[in-house]
Amino acid sequence: MSDWCLLSSACVPLDTYWLKPCIGTKSVRMTECGADFLHLDVMDRHSVPNIMFGHPMVECLRNCVGVCVCFLPDMHVTVLGPEQWVKPMAGANQYTFHPEATTNAGNLIKEIKESGMKVGLAIKPGTTVEELAPWAGQINMALVMTVEPGFGGQKFMEDMMPKAVCFRSQFPSLDIVDGGVGPSAIH
Numbered sequence: 656m657s658d659w660c661l662l663s664s665a666c667v668p669l670d671t672y673w674l675k676p677c678i679g680t681k682s683v684r685m686t687e688c689g690a691d692f693l694h695l696d697v698m699d700r701h702s703v704p705n706i707m708f709g710h711p712m713v714e715c716l717r718n719c720v721g722v723c724v725c726f727l728p729d730m731h732v733t734v735l736g737p738e739q740w741v742k743p744m745a746g747a748n749q750y751t752f753h754p755e756a757t758t759n760a761g762n763l764i765k766e767i768k769e770s771g772m773k774v775g776l777a778i779k780p781g782t783t784v785e786e787l788a789p790w791a792g793q794i795n796m797a798l799v800m801t802v803e804p805g806f807g808g809q810k811f812m813e814d815m816m817p818k819a820v821c822f823r824s825q826f827p828s829l830d831i832v833d834g835g836v837g838p839s840a841i842h
């Protein structure tokens with residue numbers, strides 16, 4: 656038997672040591688610059704072709720950010736079976752899911768509220784306002800996606816604006832757009 660071995664050090668980016676210098680510091684900076692809350696994209700590769708954040712991140716971020724600023728994360732959950740992550744994410748401020756990903760949006764809204772979180776409903780570019788409207792009276796945020804979910808840095812889809820305008824006129828406190836919002840999109 657040979658007498659050597661390789662030593663591999665685990666780098667789990669889910670403790671404050673790893674998070675604080677990157678996401679933690681950036682989150683604090685965004686809040687100091689005027690962001691009202693943090694929007695954390697949760698992706699599972701099945702619902703969108705990307706993987707991002709998991710529920711342990713809520714706790715870790717709270718530990719490294721919460722001491723400095725008011726920690727109000729909105730978890731934008733773009734996964735198959737969004738029901739399964741409600742309890743693990745119960746420390747977040749808001750749980751935003753896609754009605755396209757569940758067969759029982761009404762029940763999920765109830766579960767999220769019972770877990771002490773606000774409710775957001777997000778619609779992909781291909782989903783109509785009509786699919787979200789029936790829930791408008793029960794939610795805190797309607798997220799009209801202005802990019803296809805999955806990646807940051809995409810171009811703002813101007814043709815989604817009629818949906819936002821429609822929500823703003825019917826439910827003045829609700830609509831918000833997500834994706835590609837930068838100086839060129841704000842006019």
Ligand SMILES: O=C(CO)[C@@H](O)[C@H](O)COP(=O)(O)O
Pocket residue numbers: 694696731733802803804805806807808809833834835836
């Ligand atoms: O939910 C998503 C993408 O799936 C969005 O939240 C984007 O992550 C927004 O990124 P930017 O367009 O602002 O870079």
